[in-house]
Amino acid sequence: MSRPVPDEVILGLIKAKPTHGYELLECFRSRQQLGRIWTLSTSQLYAVLKRLEQAKAIRGRKISSSNAPPRIEYEVTPSGETQLFSWLYADDPSPSIHRIRVLFLSRIYIANLLGVSHRKIIDAQIIACESQKAKLESRLPNEISDIERLTINYVLSQLDAAVRWLKESDFYLRIIG
Numbered sequence: 712m713s714r715p716v717p718d719e720v721i722l723g724l725i726k727a728k729p730t731h732g733y734e735l736l737e738c739f740r741s742r743q744q745l746g747r748i749w750t751l752s753t754s755q756l757y758a759v760l761k762r763l764e765q766a767k768a769i770r771g772r773k774i775s776s777s778n779a780p781p782r783i784e785y786e787v788t789p790s791g792e793t794q795l796f797s798w799l800y801a802d803d804p805s806p807s808i809h810r811i812r813v814l815f816l817s818r819i820y821i822a823n824l825l826g827v828s829h830r831k832i833i834d835a836q837i838i839a840c841e842s843q844k845a846k847l848e849s850r851l852p853n854e855i856s857d858i859e860r861l862t863i864n865y866v867l868s869q870l871d872a873a874v875r876w877l878k879e880s881d882f883y884l885r886i887i888g
Contacts, residue, residue: 715809715810715813715814716759717739717749717751717755717756717759717817718759718762718763718768718794719794719795719798719799719817719821720745720749720817720820720821721735721756721759721760721763722763722768722769722787722791722792722794722795722798723795723799723817723820723821723824723825724738724821724824725769725785725786725787725791726787726791726792726795726825727821727824727825729784729785729786729787730784730785731774731782731783731784731785732753732756732757732760732782732783732785733782735756735760736751736753736756739751739756744820745817745820748812748813748816748817748820749813749817760785763785763791764785766790767788767790767791768787768788768790768791768794769785769786769787769788769791770785770786770788771783771784771785772784772786795821798818799818799821799822799827799832800831800832800835801835802835803835803839804818804832804835804836804839805839806836806839806840806842806843806844806870806873808869808870808873811836811840811873815832815836818832819832819833833877836877837874837877837878840870840873840874840877841870841874843870844867844870844871844874847863847866847867847870848867850863851863851864851867
C-alpha cells in the first residue's frame with residue numbers, strides 16, 4: 712500500500728482560499744488545523760505544489776507586495792476541482808486504520824472548510840470498514856494458524872472500534888440528528 716499524499720488536501724485548502732505556500736504550510740503546522748493529521752516539511756509542500764501545477768490542477772500567479780518579496784498565489788483549476796471532489800466523495804475509501812486517521816479526517820476537515828456535506832464521506836467510510844470486516848470474518852473459520860487468527864481478530868477489533876467511532880462522533884450525530 713502506498714503512502715498517503717496530501718495532494719487533494721492541498722487542493723481543498725486552495726479551493727477554500729487561493730493562497731501561497733507559506734500559508735498552506737501553516738495549515739499543516741497548526742494543531743487546530745491539519746497539524747495532528749499530517750507531518751509535512753516545506754520541501755514536501757513545494758514538491759506537491761509543483762506536481763499539482765505540472766498536472767494543471769492548480770495555477771500560480773505572482774503577487775507583488777511593497778513590504779515583502781513577491782509570492783506565488785495558487786488557485787484551483789477546473790480539472791483540479793474535479794480531482795478534489797472525486798477524492799472527497801470517493802465511493803471506496805480504504806478501511807485501513809492509518810488511512811482513516813489521515814485521509815478520512817482530512818476529507819472531513821476539507822468538507823467543513825468548503826461548507827459541503829460530509830454525510831456521504833462518513834457513510835462511504837462506514838461501508839468500507841463493514842465490508843472489510845465481513846471479508847475478514849468469512850476467512851476466520853478457515854484460518855489454521857494461531858498467529859493468523861490472532862492477527863485477524865486484532866484487525867476486526869480495530870474495525871469495530873472505527874465503525875463505532877464513525878457512528879458516535881459528533882460530526883456524524885450533527886449530520887443525521
